[in-house]
Amino acid sequence: MMDERNALFTDQTLARAIAFIWREAELLDRRDYRAWLDMWDPKGHYVVPIDPRTTDYASTLNYAYDDHHMRELRVQRMTSGFSASASDAARTVRTVSRFTLSGDSADLVEVKSSQIVIAYKRGLSTIFAADLTHKIDMSSGEPRLSEKVIRLIDSTEALSAIGFLL
């Protein structure tokens, strides 16, 4: 009985987490970045590492390593109209799938997944493929994003400018 209850609990937790991640994906594709900011725990970090193996993000160079302040600045930049690349950014459609739940804390769940973003700009579609890890705080009624790590499969290669959020 215990195992079944645990399995049920895990299924429900994973389902809630997936719904949360898909809502985030929708906001990002719609460029509703203000609403995206509200999904975050202010203490959390948004990370796009370069080094495929690093977990010490603070001591290595990343594409992005945003605390709350930098996330706000980033969103401000992308919505201000003062950035030529952000004002004329690619349109994106993303698929997030291959979800697995790791970690056994009921309050902080860790979900690993895959993400394929197709970014279209000026007649060209570009693929950004990545492994994602979301850490989601479930301790209060509303889930909160406490860390998102986006590991692009080609992170050590030359990329084109990314005028949107991964």
Next chain:
Amino acid sequence: MSTPTYQTIDTSALARRAESDRIAPSLYYDPELFEAELERIFYKTWVWVAHDSELPKPGDFVTTTIGRQPVIVVRDKTGTVNVLQNRCRHRGATVCEEHKGNAKGFTCPYHSWSYALDGTLRALPYGDGYEGVCEKGDLPLKKLRVGVYQGLIFASFDESIEPLEDFLGGAKPWIDLFMKQGAGYPIKANGEHKFRFKGNWKIQLENTTDLYHFPVVHKSWMKSIDDETAAVITSFMTSDKAFCRSLGNGHSLAVLMPEFVDLDQDDGAPLPERFNELAAQLAEKHTPEEVRRIVRSLMGVGFNLNLFPNLALSMAFFRVLRPISAVETEIRHVALGMDGGPEEANRARLRMHEHFQGPLGFGSPDDAEAWERVQRGSYAGPDVPILVNRGLNRETTAPNGEKTAHSTDETGMREAYRQWRAMMEQA
């Protein structure tokens, strides 16, 4: 050196295509011209390939590309840095595909010819098929000429090229000043951002000493930093101490923060408030003088130094360009740190690099957007020149030939195109 194989351009027309104050738009997209640039510039002159700190131990290597030619930069057992063509002498396969690492030697994956760190061919399987045909000693990985200045490693395919220090010439004192941002520690390469844009390499070459674009293109970045820093960084617009200067051999300089040209000269101004917390941390292990020295160096030096054709020492980072085709270019922005220096200060430097540079930075994507717009727009009106004449009315020439004008002027670009023309016109 490689033998030129392309003679398809009309060199007599180059003077008309690249005049001293304007250039023909086709310089950005003519594929035949691009092939000639590889032959006459990138396969002839000194090209930057790595920094000493990337190869601290014997066997350490990085791979890179000069023009289209893949090379390995490797430190051998004697400590000498070799730059080797990344190409097996048998059938031409690359012998290394890692970006960086440590190796005892390089073995071709095709038929297992194996080479030492100095390029010597050590062994090949079933050697009886070569008895009396060829000698191993005649088939090392081809070596390039190597020159090192202040830890900057350059290579050239031309064995007879002038010494590196002669080529750097008037840029050398500025390289020395740039390296002072280690604040008493050696400079180390500390990660890099790489990105590509759809445009010609010379559009990026022009940009390094183009301060005119900064307040326009980087407005969104300026709005994301504090007013104090923004005021310091854009002081060049009005300061009479800021300037742009040609340094000869295609090199040029743009000074944007005159008070940070020589980091050993402390003007005693209060440290920026945004570094208060870091300064307090540093004060636990460093003297007040050391804290000032480190914090004043965090943003790098107050100038961009453009070294023809592929390297810039730009405030706090190295900018490296690689031409992919006439219409595509790869840019690397190498972050710098203090080797053995305080970790918290190195982390602060990384965060500043991330803030501006790279495909997700607040600065680089806007640069790339502007450059791609130049590329796209340049097809309109093939007979309408690209102007590089800003500041000709206020340019002065020193006895050593260096020309100086306002910081926002295009003196640096004119110097790059002067060198470009000289190299392209050579037989």
